[in-house]
Amino acid sequence: xxYKRKDHFYxxxxxxxKASRAVYKLDELQRRFKLVQKGDIVLDLGCxxxxxxxxxxxxxxxxxxxxxxDLLPLKIEPPKNCSFIQGDLEDEHPTTKIQLMASGRVDVxxxxxxxxxxxxxxxxxxRSYEVAMLALEICRKLLKEGGNFxxxxxxxxxxxxxxxxxxxxFKKVSTIVPEATRKTSSERYLIALNFKS
Numbered sequence: 001x002x003y004k005r006k007d008h009f010y011x012x013x014x015x016x017x018k019a020s021r022a023v024y025k026l027d028e029l030q031r032r033f034k035l036v037q038k039g040d041i042v043l044d045l046g047c048x049x050x051x052x053x054x055x056x057x058x059x060x061x062x063x064x065x066x067x068x069x070d071l072l073p074l075k076i077e078p079p080k081n082c083s084f085i086q087g088d089l090e091d092e093h094p095t096t097k098i099q100l101m102a103s104g105r106v107d108v109x110x111x112x113x114x115x116x117x118x119x120x121x122x123x124x125x126x127r128s129y130e131v132a133m134l135a136l137e138i139c140r141k142l143l144k145e146g147g148n149f150x151x152x153x154x155x156x157x158x159x160x161x162x163x164x165x166x167x168x169x170f171k172k173v174s175t176i177v178p179e180a181t182r183k184t185s186s187e188r189y190l191i192a193l194n195f196k197s
Contacts, residue, residue: 040064041065044056047070048071109138111135111150136169146195149190150192168196173191
């Protein structure tokens with residue numbers, strides 16, 4: 001069955017002037033897992049077009065801060081408590097810049113990053129695993145002890161291994177398919193709570 005682009009969440013995002021339907025995934029994750037608290041510093045990996053940044057901005061409040069990074073430019077004007085870095089996470093420079101902006105480590109890392117999709121399932125799953133490993137490596141450098149991590153991944157042969165690695169670094173790990181996920185997508189979100197630095 002072909003993906004019906006203009007479904008309920010697509011229309012809702014347009015109606016509510018959201019940057020993308022992905023905001024409803026984040027809202028559900030926050031409701032279920034209480035990932036973000038008022039006053040938190042949150043690192044948003046792969047933040048373009050900016051939908052998660054907008055929602056996170058409200059979640060952390062005026063005393064919190066969002067630092068977003070992406071290769072692509074934002075499609076929104078960042079809220080006042082948000083900073084954006086256009087750059088490549090595989091370079092050392094942005095990581096150093098994030099540390100300076102956060103005055104050390106961050107409270108939460110969220111990653112909605114996705115590889116360029118080829119349509120070859122096993123290849124896309126492996127590339128997604130590589131992107132998720134990069135996000136975890138950033139966590140190990142920048143996440144505070146006790147912090148939380150959200151990462152998107154397309155499950156393949158490496159999925160169970162990735163969950164096993166997460167369980168070494170976090171006290172609790174859960175897998176979820178948010179309601180707003182497209183019916184044709186295999187994506188999963190892993191929620192990793194209470195980082196053991």
